[in-house]
Amino acid sequence: MKLKFALFFALSAAFGASAQADKPVDAPGGKFAKDAEQMFRSSFRTDNSKYWMARLDQDETMKTCGLYRDNPPRKLGEKLEKLNAATIRYPVEGKLIGDWKEGEKLAAVGTGGHIGFIQPDPAGKLRGGNCYACHQLAKQEVAYGTIGPSLQHFGKIRGNSEEIIKYAYDKIYNSNAFTACTNMPRFGLHSWLTPEQITHIVAFLIDPESPVNKD
Amino acid sequence: MIQRLLKTLVGVATIAAFAGSVLAQDSKVADELAKYREALADGNPADLLEVKGEGLWSEKRGPKQASLEQCDLGLGPGKLEGAYAQLPKYFKDTGKVMDVESRLVHCMVTLQGFKQEQVTRQWFSKPGQDSDIEALVTFIGAKSNGKPINVPASHPEEAKMAKMGEYIFYRRSGPQDFSCAICHGQEGKRIRLQDLGNLTTKDGAGTAMKTWPSYRVSQGAVWTMQRRLIDCMRQARWPEPNYLADSIIALETYLQKNATGTVMETPGIKR
Numbered sequence: 001m002k003l004k005f006a007l008f009f010a011l012s013a014a015f016g017a018s019a020q021a022d023k024p025v026d027a028p029g030g031k032f033a034k035d036a037e038q039m040f041r042s043s044f045r046t047d048n049s050k051y052w053m054a055r056l057d058q059d060e061t062m063k064t065c066g067l068y069r070d071n072p073p074r075k076l077g078e079k080l081e082k083l084n085a086a087t088i089r090y091p092v093e094g095k096l097i098g099d100w101k102e103g104e105k106l107a108a109v110g111t112g113g114h115i116g117f118i119q120p121d122p123a124g125k126l127r128g129g130n131c132y133a134c135h136q137l138a139k140q141e142v143a144y145g146t147i148g149p150s151l152q153h154f155g156k157i158r159g160n161s162e163e164i165i166k167y168a169y170d171k172i173y174n175s176n177a178f179t180a181c182t183n184m185p186r187f188g189l190h191s192w193l194t195p196e197q198i199t200h201i202v203a204f205l206i207d208p209e210s211p212v213n214k215d
Numbered sequence: 216m217i218q219r220l221l222k223t224l225v226g227v228a229t230i231a232a233f234a235g236s237v238l239a240q241d242s243k244v245a246d247e248l249a250k251y252r253e254a255l256a257d258g259n260p261a262d263l264l265e266v267k268g269e270g271l272w273s274e275k276r277g278p279k280q281a282s283l284e285q286c287d288l289g290l291g292p293g294k295l296e297g298a299y300a301q302l303p304k305y306f307k308d309t310g311k312v313m314d315v316e317s318r319l320v321h322c323m324v325t326l327q328g329f330k331q332e333q334v335t336r337q338w339f340s341k342p343g344q345d346s347d348i349e350a351l352v353t354f355i356g357a358k359s360n361g362k363p364i365n366v367p368a369s370h371p372e373e374a375k376m377a378k379m380g381e382y383i384f385y386r387r388s389g390p391q392d393f394s395c396a397i398c399h400g401q402e403g404k405r406i407r408l409q410d411l412g413n414l415t416t417k418d419g420a421g422t423a424m425k426t427w428p429s430y431r432v433s434q435g436a437v438w439t440m441q442r443r444l445i446d447c448m449r450q451a452r453w454p455e456p457n458y459l460a461d462s463i464i465a466l467e468t469y470l471q472k473n474a475t476g477t478v479m480e481t482p483g484i485k486r
Contacts, residue, residue, distance in 0.1 A: 029378050032378045
């Protein structure tokens with residue numbers, strides 16, 4: 001009994017210490033992380049515009065996720081989730097479910113936002129959600145990725161309550177509000193999609209008429 | 216070689232035929248993809264570039280009218296067998312960790328007397344504009360065919376470069392929150408229908424690295440590793456790195472270190 005308690009104490013002390021430490025023991029780059037950051041930044045062409053170069057800036061979430069190889073200690077993860085939840089903004093009219101047909105188009109678009117001099121996207125090119133890159137959605141689209149979970153029958157399974165609609169909207173707007181350091185981009189936070197576009201993707205997921213739920 | 220070239224020509228025609236039918240439906244997709252890959256394996260347009268690279272290697276060129284035959288790619292002047300497989304590595308004469316492309320350019324400058332801007336202006340090909348660098352790297356790469364990748368990064372400068380590559384691999388930024396790791400840090404995932412390797416493991420990194428340089432059917436061109444990684448940054452929606460930038464060489468060192476022990480099969484052919 002005594003031994004068990006001692007072990008428990010030692011373990012909690014160890015876990016407590018690792019959660020509070022500034023850096024994990026195996027942070028990528030190790031002692032060269034600072035050099036690496038400087039080298040990375042100075043590796044870009046000097047004729048990249050200032051606006052382009054700003055895409056290399058990291059917020060606290062990005063920095064922390066890199067440091068912990070996308071697997072932060074739970075305490076830190078919760079802190080990031082709160083931070084990200086506070087960024088979510090809603091459409092002016094307040095309606096969180098839009099037109100599934102528009103959402104279907106956006107889910108398939110994977111282009112937009114490419115910069116640089118070799119193969120940039122033309123200005124004004126539609127930026128989509130590129131959902132199919134990572135998720136299974138409508139049954140008839142077989143070219144889906146598996147980085148994220150299947151979302152086939154999303155609405156059929158979960159229903160179309162206010163709560164589910166808000167969850168879907170929030171998740172697309174800022175995925176890190178739910179899971180810190182998830183692979184999923186924060187589409188609303190970065191203004192990659194507008195709040196209105198997000199409501200269309202919500203409809204694609206939830207509307208009973210959407211091919212995600214039809215068959 | 217002649218036989219290989221003939222096979223290539225037949226193969227190229229077959230690829231063209233299959234490329235159109237790849238967009239098949241439903242359960243047919245897997246079958247079609249398998250057939251497509253089989254067709255790809257049959258002949259590789261990169262073989263033609265390899266022949267061109269061999270010519271460029273031995274041709275007297277540049278202000279100094281010299282060939283590249285005395286170029287030291289890490290195993291001694293003119294030693295090509297297995298040279299690609301042990302790069303990037305630290306070079307005493309420049310005091311830098313160099314990959315095959317930065318070393319090749321170094322040789323073109325020092326041995327042949329070219330200006331660096333001159334030889335790197337056309338570092339990748341465009342329709343109607345060939346790249347000497349692509350041809351030379353294809354030729355040099357093929358000389359490592361059958362040799363195991365060997366980048367232990369045991370020199371302190373190489374070890375540092377590999378660590379810096381690891382840092383970049385996990386670094387997230389940009390409007391999609393991307394890092395290399397989000398697509399290439401897990402097992403058994405795919406993006407759309409494309410399989411994604413876990414580049415943090417020997418298996419994943421080995422499968423990826425052993426086939427470069429590679430002919431890319433979708434691009435109609437051979438891509439070098441520099442081209443591949445610079446395009447990864449484009450896909451991450453980041454600004455454009457310099458050709459031969461240290462960050463690219465760092466990533467290559469990290470990946471080659473992970474892939475060490477995997478037998479090279481180059482030039483490869485990919486989607």
